[in-house]
Amino acid sequence: MSIVERQRKHVFFPWSAQAEASSIEIESAQGVYFNIIGGLKVLDFSSHVFNACLGHSHYKIKDALAEYAQRALVPLPNGIYEERALLGENLARITPDAQFTGLTKSFICLSGAEANENAIKMAQLVTGRTKVMTRYRSYHGATLSALQYSGDYRRMPFDGMVNGIVRIPDFCTSQARPESLELLEELILAEGPETIACMLLEGVVGANGVYLPIKNFWLQVRNLCDKYGIILIADEVMSGFGRTGKWFAVEHFGVTPDIMTLSKGLTAGYAPLGAVIVNEKIASYFDHNKLWCGLTHYAHPLSCTVANAVIKAIEEEHLVDNSFQRGQELARGLQTLKKEMSFITDVRSIGLLAAIDLGKSSVNSGPFAKHRTSASNYAAQKLQNAFLKNGLYCVVRFDTVLLAPPLIISAKEIEEGLSKIRKTLTQFFS
Numbered sequence: 001m002s003i004v005e006r007q008r009k010h011v012f013f014p015w016s017a018q019a020e021a022s023s024i025e026i027e028s029a030q031g032v033y034f035n036i037i038g039g040l041k042v043l044d045f046s047s048h049v050f051n052a053c054l055g056h057s058h059y060k061i062k063d064a065l066a067e068y069a070q071r072a073l074v075p076l077p078n079g080i081y082e083e084r085a086l087l088g089e090n091l092a093r094i095t096p097d098a099q100f101t102g103l104t105k106s107f108i109c110l111s112g113a114e115a116n117e118n119a120i121k122m123a124q125l126v127t128g129r130t131k132v133m134t135r136y137r138s139y140h141g142a143t144l145s146a147l148q149y150s151g152d153y154r155r156m157p158f159d160g161m162v163n164g165i166v167r168i169p170d171f172c173t174s175q176a177r178p179e180s181l182e183l184l185e186e187l188i189l190a191e192g193p194e195t196i197a198c199m200l201l202e203g204v205v206g207a208n209g210v211y212l213p214i215k216n217f218w219l220q221v222r223n224l225c226d227k228y229g230i231i232l233i234a235d236e237v238m239s240g241f242g243r244t245g246k247w248f249a250v251e252h253f254g255v256t257p258d259i260m261t262l263s264k265g266l267t268a269g270y271a272p273l274g275a276v277i278v279n280e281k282i283a284s285y286f287d288h289n290k291l292w293c294g295l296t297h298y299a300h301p302l303s304c305t306v307a308n309a310v311i312k313a314i315e316e317e318h319l320v321d322n323s324f325q326r327g328q329e330l331a332r333g334l335q336t337l338k339k340e341m342s343f344i345t346d347v348r349s350i351g352l353l354a355a356i357d358l359g360k361s362s363v364n365s366g367p368f369a370k371h372r373t374s375a376s377n378y379a380a381q382k383l384q385n386a387f388l389k390n391g392l393y394c395v396v397r398f399d400t401v402l403l404a405p406p407l408i409i410s411a412k413e414i415e416e417g418l419s420k421i422r423k424t425l426t427q428f429f430s
Helices: 004-012 058-071 080-094 110-129 144-149 153-158 178-192 217-228 249-253 278-284 301-316 317-342 380-388 412-429
Strands: 024-028 035-037 040-044 103-109 131-135 167-170 198-200 231-235 257-263 272-280 344-350 353-356 394-399 398-404
Touching: 024 178, 040 380, 040 412, 058 217, 058 301, 080 103, 080 272, 080 301, 110 144, 110 198, 110 257, 110 278, 144 153, 144 394, 153 301, 167 178, 178 231, 198 217, 198 353, 217 231, 217 278, 231 272, 249 317, 301 317, 317 344, 317 353, 317 412, 380 394
Parallel strands: 131 167, 131 198, 198 231, 231 257
Antiparallel strands: 024 035, 035 040, 103 272, 257 272, 344 353, 353 398, 394 398
């Protein structure tokens, strides 16, 4: 029995009907490429699941893992470990700062979903309120509660299982009208600000289409949260650690949230880890009030070791700057593709996070599902497979191609990726 057959028999594939699940058998990987068994070399233009920001087989991470493996510690949740202390210091140093409101103290968990759930618990404990405001065009994780706090189609099989969620329209995106922000305050007043613990927003809308906020959106949200005593949580799980050309997406908008949640790029995909980092005011609340949060593998030193090595690599290799520079090249290339191809209806990007919207052309009626209200994604999967056959890995969801190359990518590799996109779309729509 082959390894594929063995795994299919005994291990579930995520987000799939098991009989229809697609899989990739990777033989090796290096830098921005991975090799599929059979000989196909693939340019990873999505950083796997938007997490492999240092690419594959990065020597600094391999060295860090090897060094920690010699210790082989089984940690205690409340134990004292150098790796934990250093990561807390590193996160306090690199996250956005503002006088008296800088982010200073971290709760370290194992995933982005856990980070968002614990951030919400903290906000509810501090405020004594229960409601959570999120937006429809959002994704905050795959656990039961995190799916409910999300707005996209993946919540639907479990809708209604978590109470106290107030979903707001997608007037936060670049397609919205500025006056829509007035509606946000009306919604807060209608719900009762005294009942709303927090507002949970992605730094930039990620998996739901890379939508950039309208001008002054974050600033006005910050002001509204301050006005009504609502804790502002920035979900930087996907948009953090240099992905957008700054360490964190909210830095583009001049705002410091009360709480920030992190994962994915935190360990560059080499180990499971998530983090909740809070400001001094929230941190001090728990000096004499119990923090009702904890995990068996809390702040596992192995994962903390990786995170510290990742932060060091990003700094030493100037990868935030590289993300910005390569992002400019990617943006120009996508604009060129849009001019060339009538079936591209829009392109959007910020740093090395980008999206291509697909629609109808003169030779194609447009097979893509436009509305994200169904798990039916046949055409998108077909296009994603077409990209893979041409040696490019990227995620296609409904009518949108999502791009997130590793931060280590070169200008030549950006051009290679754009060339493969042009080739694949031309073939697909011909």
